[in-house]
Amino acid sequence: MTFSICVHETYEDDDGEEHDRFGVAVTTRLPGVGTLCPFVSENGAVATQSLVNVDLGRRGIQYVDDGLAVEDALEALLNADEGASNRQLHGVDRDGKFTFSGEDCKDWYGHTSGDRYTVAGNLLTGESVIEATAAAYADSRDDTPLAERLIDALAAGHAEGGDKREELRVQSAAVRVATTEERELEPFYDDLRVDATLEPIADLRETFDLAREGYETALEKYEDAYEEDDIDAGEE
Numbered sequence: 165m166t167f168s169i170c171v172h173e174t175y176e177d178d179d180g181e182e183h184d185r186f187g188v189a190v191t192t193r194l195p196g197v198g199t200l201c202p203f204v205s206e207n208g209a210v211a212t213q214s215l216v217n218v219d220l221g222r223r224g225i226q227y228v229d230d231g232l233a234v235e236d237a238l239e240a241l242l243n244a245d246e247g248a249s250n251r252q253l254h255g256v257d258r259d260g261k262f263t264f265s266g267e268d269c270k271d272w273y274g275h276t277s278g279d280r281y282t283v284a285g286n287l288l289t290g291e292s293v294i295e296a297t298a299a300a301y302a303d304s305r306d307d308t309p310l311a312e313r314l315i316d317a318l319a320a321g322h323a324e325g326g327d328k329r330e331e332l333r334v335q336s337a338a339v340r341v342a343t344t345e346e347r348e349l350e351p352f353y354d355d356l357r358v359d360a361t362l363e364p365i366a367d368l369r370e371t372f373d374l375a376r377e378g379y380e381t382a383l384e385k386y387e388d389a390y391e392e393d394d395i396d397a398g399e400e
Contacts, residue, residue: 166192167285167326168201168211169297169317172256173306183345184258189314191337191364193287193327198338198357203255205229206344210238210255214269214286217245220253228257235262254282272328278302289325297321311339311353315372319365337364339372348387352379 168190176182186209188202203210203221208228212221220241227237234257242248242264249266254275256262263275263282273286276298283294283301300320304313318337327335341354353375358367 166190166197166201166213166252167283167288167293167297167318167321168213168254169281169283169301169314170209170211170255170261171281171301171310171314172209172258172261173280173310175306177345181345183343185310185341185343185345186256187310187314187339187341188255189311189318189337189339191318191322191326191335191368193329193332193335195334195336195360197336198340198359202338202340204340204342206342208234208255208257209340209342210234210253211282211284212251212253213284214252214266214273215247215250217247217251220245220251224253224255228255233257233260235260238262238264252284252286254284256280256282285321285327287327287329289328292324293321293326296324309341309351309353309376311341311351311356312372312376314339314341315365315369319369322365333362334360335362335364336360337368339368349379349383351376352382 170188173185188204188209190201200216201213203225210221210224224238234255249268252265254263261282265275269286272288275284283298285294297317301317336359338357353372356371361367
């Protein structure tokens with residue numbers, strides 16, 4: 165059930181300081197995918213799917229946060245998982261990436277990777293789903309929010325057919341982004357879920373657009389309050 169993308173980027177903030185950011189986006193023809201599959205921190209991004217073992221994602225990102233390379237972290241977890249042949253697991257950290265699709269995942273299943281990103285999916289209409297997802301991300305421009313570009317990547321895969329189980333109408337999607345940059349107000353659009361809908365990508369896109377509008381409005385109204393740590397400042 166599912167296709168997802170994990171990415172790592174570096175960028176400069178307004179002061180010219182370099183930072184890392186990580187993102188993961190996922191969609192499936194079941195409700196609540198955002199509660200099960202995507203995991204992200206300022207050190208990495210991981211997606212766990214197929215016959216989902218949430219611990220692979222939760223512990224995987226914890227191990228990366230503790231300083232273990234993503235390849236070593238996820239490989240170790242799979243080696244200890246008796247159901248590994250039914251899992252898909254992939255992710256990135258600052259220095260590497262990891263992809264795994266167990267031999268008992270359901271067709272079509274597979275994964276791909278590129279420059280600091282990984283994509284995987286199962287129960288898809290075909291390989292073109294993950295190829296389109298990867299290509300859309302690889303061709304994106306980093307002058308727009310990463311969350312927006314990850315949603316665009318999901319949209320590209322969805323347009324290729326996505327999850328093939330058309331009899332399952334209730335779907336979901338999620339996007340999560342984390343960065344090493346310290347910000348007065350974390351963007352509301354960096355952690356979004358649409359848990360039960362008939363149009364997961366369109367609804368996630370609308371949620372993103374509204375969250376960005378809300379973030380920009382809050383910054384405009386309360387920027388002084390956040391800087392001074394005084395809510396009354398926003399009312400002056």
